[in-house]
Amino acid sequence: MRCTTLVSLAVAVAVAQSLAVPVSPNEEPSAITKRDLQGLIDSLRDGIELDDIKQSVLPDFLSWDYTTNEIQEKLGMGGIILDRLPMEFLNIxxxxxxxxGQWVLRIHGQSYKQALPINGEPSPVSQSALDNAANVFLPDVDIAELPSNEQANARNLTSAVLSIPQGDVSLDFTVRISSTQPQSDFPSTGGWENRFTWPRRTDSRGEIDGFVSLYSTASGQLPSGQTSDGIVRLDITTPSTSTGNATAYLVPPEGYTILSDIDDILRVTKIYTPKEGLLNTFARDFVPWLNMPEIFATWASQHPDNPYHFHYLTTTPEQATRMYEDFIYATYPQGSFDTRPLNFTTFDQTFNVRRTLLNKILETFPRRRFILVGDTTNSDVMTHYPAVAQEFPNVHCILMRNTSATDPENRFPYNTKGFKELDERRYMFFRTPEDLRGLDFGRGDCRKPGLEERVSGGWMGLPWGGERGDAAAAGGKEKVWWVVYAAVGVVGIMTGF
Structure with missing residues (x-):
């Protein structure tokens, strides 16, 4: 299943995504019917629009789904080995x-088992089996050809991607004020702690997602959400597992939240060149994009009396979350996360993964003001960011990296149609992190004086150097170009790439 061309991979991923979107917790996935598939084929025959191509080839490529039996077969794992593996929980x-009048905490994550060494014993999966599995995700290269650190990265991520979901699991949680939270900030917290059992067992994909109320206790009090301006860190543990630890955040009703995508805005991924994108995701060490960490660090310290809340929203499937968390927490301000769940639902909701997650947090904090950060190579960001800005008045600003302006390898056009009706004071297209220096959201900034990036309101960055102001029209060269992409891609899918 090697991916050797941008054409087949780009459209193959679009099809894979179209068959995989989240449902509510404990809801079983519905089957994809022949009518659904025929609808997709008809849309390709009629001429596919750029909105229908998910330009985020990576990491959405990871949305390929494996059953438990397929994972066990791929890794050479029998039932006895699976029984020996410890239960783990990915606490996002x-x-x-x-x-x-009370704090309501969102908990979401997945219960799973993973082919890693047990209590210092050798791994239950041979290295050759894991390497064969890793090679599926490595384009035109064998894992043996990589440097040792990249081999380790590829094995770790492959093991995570092919972890085995555990359904029908009961989970207990303990929530405390974080040991890293300065107690002088909230002296009344004392020894506050909540313990509870999640009201539902994990669904067929091992997942849970929902909200739980937190209560003050005789031994300690929670900060008042009516008067607190600070972000309070919580430690969450899952006692029945060794990996179910996470940090969560009490976020006041008012203030500013910086919500950012990760790939090609916070780190170098190059999702627009699939071979590089796959290597940067599966093998190479994560590398920040230029001096973006410095810009985020400046924002984190900008208003210590009312600090910004940081939220990282990526459609990376949750199996790869730990790698992304490790990178973010080592490089950027700590914050909450949203990733792509495994549970899937109907064909009609195909392209709403990011929009669903955006709606959830925007509706949860209607009085907070949001700064949305992304880049032009991601078509759902280009669509959903301006759409939610039209619907939610609490979207204060959209900051979009114009990737094609600084990276000649990016040959994907991007559609600025969604920004056509949006007040230009509410968004800014920029080229490098330096363009963001000096922005102070607390004083109402969104655009940097003197920085003018023209937005046509239609297609920009077209491969022949042209532009289209009428983004609704699908005729002409644009349609021909994407029909070619789609046709070749479908052939790739039918032939197993």
Whole structure:
């Protein structure tokens, strides 16, 4: 299943994504029907629009789904080996809002088993089996050809991607004020702690996602959400596992939240060149994009009396979350996370993964003001960011990296149609992190004086150097070009790449 061309991979991923989107916790995935598939084929025959191509080839490529039996077969794992593996829980860093006089915490994550060494014993999966699995995700290169650190990266991420979901699991949680939270900030917290059992067992994909109320206790009090301006860190542990630890955040009802995508805005991924994108995701060490960490660090210290809340929203499937968390927490301000769940639903909701997650956090904090950060290579960001800005008045600003302006390898056009009706004072297209220096959201900034990046309101960065102001029209060269992409891609899918 080697991916050797941008054409087949780009459209193959679009099809894979179209068959995989999240549902609510404990809801079983519905089957994809022949009618659904025929609808996709018809849309390709009629001429596919750029909105229908998910330009985020990576990491959405990881949305390929494996059954438990397929994973065990791929890794050479029998039932006895699986029984010996410890139960683990991926606890994704969440956020809590203050509602109706109490804090309400979102907990989401996945229960799973993973082919890693047990208590210092040798791995239950041979290295050759893991290497064969890793080679599936490595384009035109064998894992043996990589440097030792990249081999380790590829094995670790492959093991995570092919972890085995555990359904029907009961989970207990303990929540405390974080040991890293200065107690002098909230002296009344004392020994506050909450313990509870999640009200539902994990679904068929091992997942849970929902909100739970937190209560003050006789031994300690929670900060008042009505008066607190600070972000309070919480430690969450899952006692039945060794990996279910995470940090969550009490986020006041008012203030500023910086919500950012990760790939090609916070780190170098190059999702627009699939071979590089796959290597940068599966093998190479994560590298920050230029001096973006410095810009984020400046924002983190900008208003110590009312600090910004940071939220990282990526459609990376949750199996790869730990790698992304490790990179973010070592390089950028700590914050909550959203990633792509495994549970899938109907064909009609194909392209709403990011929009669903955006809606959730924007509706949770209606009085906070949001700064959305992304880049032009991501078509769903280009669509959903301006769309939510039209719907939610609490979207204060959109900051978009114009990737094609600084990276000649990016040959994907991008559609600025969504920004056509948006007040230009509410967004800014920029080229390098330096263009963001000096922005102070607390004083209402969004655009940097003197920085003018023209936005046509239609297609920009077209491969022949042209532009289209009428983004609704799909005729002409644009349609021909993407029909070619789609046709070749479908052939790639039918032939197994």
């Amino acid at each position: 860093p969440g956020y809590a809002n203050y509602s109706n």
